[in-house]
Amino acid sequence: MKLETRRIAFIGLLAALAIVFSFLEGLLPPLPFLPHGAKLGLSNIVTMFAAGTTGIFSAIAIAVIKGIFAFLTRGVTAGIMSLFGGILSTLVMWIILKKTKASLSVVGVGGALTHNLAQLTTAFFLTRAAAFYYAPFMLILGVITGLLTGAVLKISLPPLMKVSKHFGIEKAGGKTKHE
Amino acid sequence: MSKFTYELARERKFITKKNIFIFAAIVLVCAAIWLFYALAPNGGTAEIKLDGELYETVDFASLEAAKEIFIDPNLAGGVELTITADSTGISVTRATCPDKTCVETGKIVRAGEVIICLPAKLSITVSGASDADAITY
Numbered sequence: 001m002k003l004e005t006r007r008i009a010f011i012g013l014l015a016a017l018a019i020v021f022s023f024l025e026g027l028l029p030p031l032p033f034l035p036h037g038a039k040l041g042l043s044n045i046v047t048m049f050a051a052g053t054t055g056i057f058s059a060i061a062i063a064v065i066k067g068i069f070a071f072l073t074r075g076v077t078a079g080i081m082s083l084f085g086g087i088l089s090t091l092v093m094w095i096i097l098k099k100t101k102a103s104l105s106v107v108g109v110g111g112a113l114t115h116n117l118a119q120l121t122t123a124f125f126l127t128r129a130a131a132f133y134y135a136p137f138m139l140i141l142g143v144i145t146g147l148l149t150g151a152v153l154k155i156s157l158p159p160l161m162k163v164s165k166h167f168g169i170e171k172a173g174g175k176t177k178h179e
Numbered sequence: 180m181s182k183f184t185y186e187l188a189r190e191r192k193f194i195t196k197k198n199i200f201i202f203a204a205i206v207l208v209c210a211a212i213w214l215f216y217a218l219a220p221n222g223g224t225a226e227i228k229l230d231g232e233l234y235e236t237v238d239f240a241s242l243e244a245a246k247e248i249f250i251d252p253n254l255a256g257g258v259e260l261t262i263t264a265d266s267t268g269i270s271v272t273r274a275t276c277p278d279k280t281c282v283e284t285g286k287i288v289r290a291g292e293v294i295i296c297l298p299a300k301l302s303i304t305v306s307g308a309s310d311a312d313a314i315t316y
Binding site: 052053074075076077078081097101102103104105106107109122123126127128130131133134135136137139140143147150151153154157161 | 188189191192193194195198202205206208209210212213216228230231276277278291292293295297298300301302304
């Protein structure tokens with residue numbers, strides 16, 4: 001198989017994984033102490049992973065596919081929130097990766113906080129000030145899930161590197177560094 | 180197709196001491212606000228808003244029997260909503276939106292507490308004590 005083909009197939013797999021994560025998240029019971037409707041944002045793991053491996057365009061594509069899935073299964077409001085939050089957080093994670101040397105936890109938390117703030121902003125436009133009651137809950141949730149997504153990326157990168165050729169993920173610029 | 184950004188993530192640490200400090204600060208500040216919410220006294224009235232506009236104010240603390248409020252779906256993005264209020268608080272008891280977040284939020288009674296139904300652009304906010312408090316408490 002050609003490298004490009006493998007890569008496209010791999011991105012497809014990631015998109016499917018993002019959808020599975022957001023579906024599984026919906027099956028979880030409501031989190032204690034947290035507002036109902038608050039989501040863990042587990043599928044951020046996938047978009048962050050994509051932003052850090054296959055690049056920004058595929059990561060955004062995955063966020064869009066996830067948004068369409070939310071739109072089809074959970075309605076217009078959920079779709080808009082997922083799309084808006086997903087694209088913005090993917091962009092922020094990619095910018096932190098690209099422009100800074102910040103640790104992976106910062107990338108994860110930055111993405112998760114952006115995701116939650118984008119959703120809060122959407123909620124604010126729909127209901128006005130009432131939505132800000134949820135801000136502290138959403139921020140705490142963002143830090144927790146951000147650390148989780150950062151940790152997953154840290155853990156999953158080394159094993160993925162070993163099989164990267166099979167997925168069409170080559171090292172940028174052909175450099176071969178080893179940790 | 181975009182260039183691979185694999186290298187960007189590979190050689191980074193997971194976390195630094197400075198990061199831990201910043202994250203802890205965010206969590207502590209939010210937890211303090213949270214505690215402030217949790218210790219708020221019970222309110223007596225609730226404002227029901229649709230699309231940011233006041234729809235009805237309910238003085239629930241002075242209600243003797245449960246009161247049901249039906250929201251016109253034409254005003255609420257096509258969502259049928261039933262709000263139930265009694266002297267112990269106010270809750271959304273029925274909603275035809277897909278996510279049912281507002282119903283799952285349950286009953287609210289503390290001042291400042293909020294129920295939100297995004298598809299219907301509905302919010303219910305509990306505010307200060309009602310006139311009935313002087314008698315009740």
